Amino acid sequence: MQLKIVEDIIKLKKQRNAVILAHLYERPEMQDIADFVGDSLELSRKARDTEADVIAFCGVRFMGETAKILNPQKIVLMPNEDAGCPMADMVTADDVYELRRKHPNAAVVCYVNSSAEVKAASDICCTSSNAIKVVKSLKEEEIIFVPDKNLGHYVSKFVPNKKFILYSGYCPIHDSVTSSDVDKVRASYPDAPILAHPECTPDVLDMADFIGSTAQIIDYAINSNEKTLIIGTENGVLHQLKKLCKDKEFIMLNNSMVCPDMKKATYESLFNALDKLQYKVELDEKLTEKAYGSLDRMLSVH
Ligand code: SF4
Numbered sequence: 001m002q003l004k005i006v007e008d009i010i011k012l013k014k015q016r017n018a019v020i021l022a023h024l025y026e027r028p029e030m031q032d033i034a035d036f037v038g039d040s041l042e043l044s045r046k047a048r049d050t051e052a053d054v055i056a057f058c059g060v061r062f063m064g065e066t067a068k069i070l071n072p073q074k075i076v077l078m079p080n081e082d083a084g085c086p087m088a089d090m091v092t093a094d095d096v097y098e099l100r101r102k103h104p105n106a107a108v109v110c111y112v113n114s115s116a117e118v119k120a121a122s123d124i125c126c127t128s129s130n131a132i133k134v135v136k137s138l139k140e141e142e143i144i145f146v147p148d149k150n151l152g153h154y155v156s157k158f159v160p161n162k163k164f165i166l167y168s169g170y171c172p173i174h175d176s177v178t179s180s181d182v183d184k185v186r187a188s189y190p191d192a193p194i195l196a197h198p199e200c201t202p203d204v205l206d207m208a209d210f211i212g213s214t215a216q217i218i219d220y221a222i223n224s225n226e227k228t229l230i231i232g233t234e235n236g237v238l239h240q241l242k243k244l245c246k247d248k249e250f251i252m253l254n255n256s257m258v259c260p261d262m263k264k265a266t267y268e269s270l271f272n273a274l275d276k277l278q279y280k281v282e283l284d285e286k287l288t289e290k291a292y293g294s295l296d297r298m299l300s301v302h
Contacts, residue, residue, distance in 0.1 A: 005267045009033060012274040018054035018077075020270070021046055023063060024214045025236035025262035030058045030270065037240065039215040040066070040112045041127040044295065047071055056273050058265040060085045061281075065116045068281040069291045079269035081279040083261045087199075088113045090169035091147035096121040099144045103165055106142035109135060110294065111151055113171070116283050118146065120290035125298040128198050128213035132158045137301045150175060154198040154205055173234055173259045174199035181254045182207045185230050189251060195220055196232030196253070204253075208232060221245050234259050 010033075013020060021043050022034035031037045036046045040063065047055055047067035054075045057064040060083045068076040096108055096118055110122035111131070119125055126134040128151060135143055135155050143162050145152035147169025156164040177200050185194070186207075195217045196208035205211055210220050214237050221229050221241055231237060232253035241250050272278065283291075 005271055006033060009267065009271050009274065012271065013056075016054045016274055016277075017052050018056050018274060019046075019050050019052035020056045020058065021063075021067070022058040022265075023060075023236070023262060024218075024240060025234040025259055026058045026265055027236070027263055028239040029267065030265050031236070031239050033267070033270070034058060039127065039129060039213050041129040041213070042215060043067075044070060044112070044127070044299070047074075047076075048299070050074070054274070054277070056270060057281075058270065059083070060088075060261045062088045062113055062115060064281040065283065065291075066112060066119075066295065068283055069116060069119070069288050069295055072283075072285075072288050072292075075277060076281040077273040077277065078279045078281060079266075079273040080264040083264040085113050085171075085261060087111075087147055087169050087171045088115055088118075091118055091167055093117040093121040095167070096144070096146060099146070099165060099167070103142055103144055105140065106144045106165060107138045107140035108144045108146065109138070110146050111148045112295075112298075114147055116287055116291045119294045120287050122146070122294045123297070124301075125294045126155075127298075129215060130298065130301060131155045131198070134298055134301050135159050135162065138162075148199060150201055150205075151198045153202050154211065171199040173257055174232075175201055176256065177201070177204050177232060177254045179203045179207060185251065185253055189228055189230060191226070192228040192230050192251065193224065193226055194230040194232060194253065197234075200232055204232065218244065221248065221250070224248075233257065234262065236262060 020034045048070040064078040108122040146167040152166040193209035
């Protein structure tokens with residue numbers, strides 16, 4: 001049954017000339033059926049550069065929107081219409097305009113985990129992989145950073161000459177990890193390095209041995225000589241870690257680091273997406289152009 005649907009998806013993918021992209025937080029089987037698996041930055045680049053006619057995006061809405069903004073002539077499909085990101089929903093374009101009124105000399109940097117409207121209202125986007133580089137590339141001395149207060153706080157420590165105005169958003173999954181989780185895991189695995197995502201709170205990040213995006217955490221684990229590593233990001237990343245580092249053991253910093261929205265895509269919803277060409281990401285043309293500017297500026301930062 002399972003195999004039949006996999007075959008059907010692959011057949012449909014060819015018929016539609018589609019590419020399947022999956023985020024590293026997706027279910028293991030969705031990562032395995034995808035043509036490309038990656039973090040937000042890697043997937044943005046794949047979406048921009050693909051020659052396929054259809055992009056089926058196993059991820060959450062802001063990722064599908066980002067693909068559509070970067071490659072608007074393609075059909076972008078979300079297998080699950082209701083796969084959203086609670087952090088992205090915490091800020092609106094009006095919130096950004098209000099902050100701009102209060103801080104007219106500031107540049108607005110928005111984390112890619114934001115709606116197309118927020119991207120259009122911002123000057124430049126960033127991901128957790130490139131946020132420090134993006135902020136350093138700006139001439140403005142004041143930075144409005146939306147929506148993730150934790151990522152913004154982390155970045156601000158690397159750019160002490162700039163003043164940060166942090167929005168109050170956060171990822172409920174990463175923000176829920178506490179310093180007592182770190183204490184507990186340290187007590188059980190005193191020698192294992194703790195690798196944390198910058199969406200975690202400053203308290204947790206202060207106790208981590210390495211801080212990086214999901215892709216950077218994977219790179220660190222691959223290159224580490226340690227046999228046991230503690231993972232402080234969404235548990236979907238364990239799938240690639242176990243595939244790429246067969247001789248290593250991975251322990252979650254907190255077992256509740258599971259994003260329900262990232263687990264919505266299934267074989268069935270992906271099959272339906274390719275079969276019925278649903279759910280299409282549709283964006284207003286002017287909005288797309290403005291949001292493209294923010295993403296394009298980000299992708300030109302090296
Ligand atoms: S893990 Fe956090 S930031 Fe990522 S989609 Fe889920 S809620 Fe949003």
